[in-house]
Each structure stands twice: as structure tokens, then as C-alpha cells.
Amino acid sequence: MWNTKRYDIIVVGAGPAGSTFARIAASKGLSVLLLERKTRIGVPVRCGEGVIDSGLRLFYEPCPEWIATTIDKFCFIAPNGSSIAVKLQEKGYILNRNVFDSDLAKFAEKEGATVVTNANVNSLLFENDKVAGVKGICNNEPFEITSKLVIGADGVESRIGRFAGINTKINLNNIDSGYQKTISGIDVDRNVCSFYISNELAPGGYIWIFPKGNDSANIGIGISGKAHINGKSAKTRLDEFLDLKYPKHKVESISVGGIPLSKPIKQMVTDSVMLIGDAARTVNPLSGGGIILGMKSAVKAADVAVKILISDKEPTKINLIDYQKQWMNSEGKQINRIYRIKTAVDKLTDKDLNNIIERVNKLPVEKRSLARIFRACIPQKPSLLFDVAKVFVGY
Amino acid sequence: MIEVDKGDCDFCGACAAVCPVDCIELYEKDIKIDSKKCTECKLCIYICPIEAMSYVEHETV
Ligand SMILES: Cc1cc2nc3c(=O)[nH]c(=O)nc-3n(C[C@H](O)[C@H](O)[C@H](O)COP(=O)(O)OP(=O)(O)OC[C@H]3O[C@@H](n4cnc5c(N)ncnc54)[C@H](O)[C@@H]3O)c2cc1C
Ligand code: SF4
Numbered sequence: 001m002w003n004t005k006r007y008d009i010i011v012v013g014a015g016p017a018g019s020t021f022a023r024i025a026a027s028k029g030l031s032v033l034l035l036e037r038k039t040r041i042g043v044p045v046r047c048g049e050g051v052i053d054s055g056l057r058l059f060y061e062p063c064p065e066w067i068a069t070t071i072d073k074f075c076f077i078a079p080n081g082s083s084i085a086v087k088l089q090e091k092g093y094i095l096n097r098n099v100f101d102s103d104l105a106k107f108a109e110k111e112g113a114t115v116v117t118n119a120n121v122n123s124l125l126f127e128n129d130k131v132a133g134v135k136g137i138c139n140n141e142p143f144e145i146t147s148k149l150v151i152g153a154d155g156v157e158s159r160i161g162r163f164a165g166i167n168t169k170i171n172l173n174n175i176d177s178g179y180q181k182t183i184s185g186i187d188v189d190r191n192v193c194s195f196y197i198s199n200e201l202a203p204g205g206y207i208w209i210f211p212k213g214n215d216s217a218n219i220g221i222g223i224s225g226k227a228h229i230n231g232k233s234a235k236t237r238l239d240e241f242l243d244l245k246y247p248k249h250k251v252e253s254i255s256v257g258g259i260p261l262s263k264p265i266k267q268m269v270t271d272s273v274m275l276i277g278d279a280a281r282t283v284n285p286l287s288g289g290g291i292i293l294g295m296k297s298a299v300k301a302a303d304v305a306v307k308i309l310i311s312d313k314e315p316t317k318i319n320l321i322d323y324q325k326q327w328m329n330s331e332g333k334q335i336n337r338i339y340r341i342k343t344a345v346d347k348l349t350d351k352d353l354n355n356i357i358e359r360v361n362k363l364p365v366e367k368r369s370l371a372r373i374f375r376a377c378i379p380q381k382p383s384l385l386f387d388v389a390k391v392f393v394g395y
Numbered sequence: 396m397i398e399v400d401k402g403d404c405d406f407c408g409a410c411a412a413v414c415p416v417d418c419i420e421l422y423e424k425d426i427k428i429d430s431k432k433c434t435e436c437k438l439c440i441y442i443c444p445i446e447a448m449s450y451v452e453h454e455t456v
């Protein structure tokens with residue numbers, strides 16, 4: 001029985017980060033238990049599902065069933081309605097994350113991990129004040145399972161971290177309130193992702209249209225957590241937008257969620273606990289993309305964890321800290337940089353945004369690479385905006 | 396006191412991420428707020444994308 005064994009590692013949360021970690025650790029011969037609250041892994045989807053091909057290929061050979069559409073163009077729409085289209089230098093995908101997430105957990109299972117759904121972790125198990133496993137409920141039955149190491153891959157709520165004494169609370173100005181409808185019966189270009197950038201429509205975020213086919217799309221909004229204090233909610237804003245632009249749409253499904261847009265978390269590990277993915281705030285704070293970055297954090301964490309456990313060392317904070325150090329020297333550093341860009345971008349008014357799009361439209365089409373566009377936007381800070389270019393396509 | 400409309404709630408966990416005192420517990424299709432721990436700071440109401448949370452004056456029973 002899965003709940004009577006002792007494991008090397010318990011991973012909480014079977015999103016892309018948790019399943020990727022579980023697959024790697026199991027493939028190295030460690031005993032791994034992957035616990036997921038949902039009845040069906042990947043359902044419901046809480047995501048726009050956009051990824052870039054090269055990002056995905058770092059971890060998996062893209063499978064045709066994962067891909068709803070292939071993207072070759074981005075279109076940015078200014079508050080006054082003028083727009084620019086930019087050809088991508090590499091292709092992107094809109095995924096079917098229900099299939100994707102479910103397959104990733106199956107890959108972990110194939111490598112020997114035990115995967116249990118309907119398993120809600122409610123607290124950590126402590127022995128002599130040390131984390132020694134997890135407690136929870138599975139199909140109305142309580143369980144207690146011990147392990148050497150616990151991985152918090154529990155997404156935006158990140159409670160495993162808090163149980164272990166890590167402060168994962170996120171400030172309202174560092175999280176977007178996200179709301180999306182997958183709709184059909186509309187006319188969309190299946191190869192173009194569109195972004196409405198406007199403080200009036202989506203303060204502290206944007207509205208996205210990610211096509212899922214010829215007549216369907218994920219249309220969603222992210223607004224700063226602060227924006228709802230004296231303004232409309234994400235749902236109200238998106239519903240208004242949809243009624244205006246697509247009055248005849250049919251709703252296929254609804255997706256709700258918080259999108260962490262913060263600097264890297266200060267503490268990613270403690271004794272016997274590591275945090276990965278959204279739980280460790282490994283999300284691009286400008287674009288909100290977190291699928292690829294979450295898997296990158298999983299790989300880095302798994303490498304460190306496997307080395308320690310295979311050599312029979314204790315997974316103490318001091319031994320696990322290499323993961324955090326490696327992160328902060330690579331993606332973490334980049335996220336810090338993007339966070340600074342986000343702070344600058346947040347200050348742009350709708351008038352600034354209109355001017356930027358107008359300026360870019362004066363560039364000859366063949367010169368409209370994202371990098372050039374952003375260099376043209378704010379000539380006094382070219383290095384900063386060169387990064388913005390990569391931000392939207394890179395992750 | 397903070398109330399959740401469980402018919403509207405999508406159990407996404409955004410509220411739990413901002414709660415300063417970690418008093419929101421999520422399940423696949425349930426949410427519980429520990430009203431003894433809750434400070435009524437209302438951050439959860441602001442982050443909820445679908446207005447599933449609201450503040451109601453304490454009822455005296
Ligand atoms: C509206 C919206 C749109 C987005 N669009 C994009 C996009 O287009 N591209 C992109 O790259 N990113 C996007 N993101 C971000 C992306 O969805 C996340 O970054 C990504 O899912 C993070 O993966 P993860 O594995 O860390 O966490 P998750 O995918 O959130 O997985 C965490 C898992 O843990 C489970 N869990 C949580 N707590 C417990 C518990 N106590 N016990 C058991 N299980 C638990 C959850 O049920 C969940 O399955 C979007 C997010 C939102 C909300
Ligand atoms: S943020 Fe709103 S929808 Fe999400 S779990 Fe909390 S109350 Fe429910």
C-alpha cells in the first residue's frame with residue numbers, strides 16, 4: 001500500500017514542476033511518492049497554456065496531443081486600438097494542459113514514482129521538531145507518510161513552505177488576479193497570440209487571446225491584486241471585454257487563478273524541504289509565464305536532492321542550499337532583472353503605450369524583431385528593453 | 396467575518412497565497428477559513444478573481 005511505506009521523497013502537487021521533479025528523482029533509483037489533490041491530474045486547467053518550443057524541448061519532446069495550435073506571430077494592441085504584429089523567431093505552442101500535465105505524471109510513474117490522486121496534504125509530519133513527512137486526507141481517509149525529503153510543488157498557494165516555516169506569503173502588488181474563459185464560435189487567427197496592453201482594461205497586467213483552434217481561444221486577463229481594491233474584479237473586466245468584442249461567444253470552460261509576479265522567493269529550502277515551481281515563485285514577473293521556469297527549477301532541485309540522498313547525506317538546509325544558490329545565479333538573477341523591468345513598465349500610462357505602438361509602427365516591417373521594437377520604444381534604456389523582448393517569447 | 400460563496404469559488408488558492416496568517420485551507424472542491432485566526436484584513440477579497448469572497452458583519456447568535 002502506498003500509505004504504509006516510507007519514501008525517500010514525497011512530492012506535493014502534480015503540476016509540471018512536481019511531475020518533472022518526481023520523474024527525475026525516480027529515474028535515479030530513489031523511492032518517490034507524488035501526491036495530488038485533484039481527482040484528475042491537469043483538470044481543471046488554470047493556465048493560458050502558452051509555451052515556446054525551445055523551452056519545452058529542454059525537458060520533453062513535444063507530443064502532438066499536447067499541442068492545440070502552433071504560434072508564429074504576436075500582436076500587441078495599444079489602448080487606442082492601434083496594433084503591431086511581430087513575427088516570432090521561433091515557434092510557440094498553445095498546449096492542451098490537461099493532456100500535458102497528465103502525461104508528465106505518467107512519465108514519472110513510468111520511472112517508478114508512485115502517483116496518488118485525491119490526496120490532499122494538510123500539514124507536515126514532525127519528528128523531534130524535524131520535518132519527517134506529510135499528513136493529509138485521501139478519499140476521506142486520513143494518512144500519515146514519512147520521507148527523508150518533502151518537495152513543495154503545490155502551486156501558488158504554497159502552503160507546504162509555510163508549514164515548514166518559510167514565509168511564502170505574497171503581497172497584493174506582486175500577484176495578479178487571473179481569470180480566463182475558453183470560448184468557441186469566434187473568428188480567430190490560429191497562429192497569432194494577441195495581447196491587449198492597457199491600464200484601463202487590465203491594470204498591472206494584460207488581456208491575452210491565445211487561439212486553441214480556428215474558432216476557439218483562451219481569452220484571459222491578469223490584473224494586479226491591488227487593482228480590485230477600488231476597481232473592478234478580473235471577472236467583471238473580462239466579461240465586459242468579451243461582451244464587447246465577441247458578443248456571440250460560447251463558453252467552453254472557465255479558469256481562475258493567482259499568478260505570482262514577484263522577485264524570487266528569499267528562501268527556497270529548509271531542513272528536509274525544498275520548494276519548486278509556482279510554490280517558489282519561479283514565474284516570469286512580466287509575462288506571467290511559469291510552466292517552463294517551474295520545470296527548470298524542478299530539474300535544478302532534483303539534481304541537488306538526488307546527489308544528497310544517493311550519497312546518504314542528510315537533506316539539511318545547509319546541504320540543500322546549493323539548489324537555491326544555483327537558481328539565484330541563473331534564472332533567479334534573470335527574474336530579478338525582469339522584476340525591475342516590470343516596475344518600469346507598470347509606470348507607463350496609456351498615453352505612453354499608445355506612443356510606443358505608434359513609434360514601432362513607423363519601423364519597416366522587416367525590421368520588426370522584438371528586440372528592435374523595444375529598442376525603438378525607449379531609446380534611453382536600450383539594454384533594459386532588450387530584455388523585455390526576450391521576456392515574452394523566452395519563457 | 397469573511398464568507399466564501401462555495402457555489403462561485405473555483406478553489407484556485409489565490410486567496411491562500413496572500414493570506415498573512417495562513418488561515419485558508421483548500422481542498423479540491425472545498426475551502427475553509429479559520430475564523431478564529433482570520434484578522435479580517437480582506438486581502439483575500441481583493442485577490443479573488445471572481446468575487447467569491449465577501450465581508451459580512453459578525454452575526455450575533
Ligand atoms: C490564468 C492563468 C494563466 C496562465 N497562463 C500561462 C501561460 O500562458 N504560460 C505559462 O507558462 N504559464 C501560465 N500561467 C502560470 C502557470 O500556470 C504556472 O506557472 C504553472 O502551472 C506552475 O506549475 P507548478 O507545477 O509549479 O504548479 P501547478 O501547475 O499550480 O500545480 C500545483 C499542483 O499542486 C496541487 N496541490 C496544491 N496544494 C496541494 C496540497 N495541499 N495537497 C495536494 N496537492 C496540492 C494542485 O492541485 C496542483 O495540481 C498562468 C497562470 C494562470 C493562473
Ligand atoms: S481566490 Fe476566490 S475562487 Fe480562488 S479559492 Fe479563493 S475564494 Fe475561491
Ligand code: SF4
Nearest residue numbers: 414433434436437439
Ligand atoms: S481576511 Fe485576511 S486573514 Fe482573513 S482569511 Fe482573508 S486574507 Fe486571511
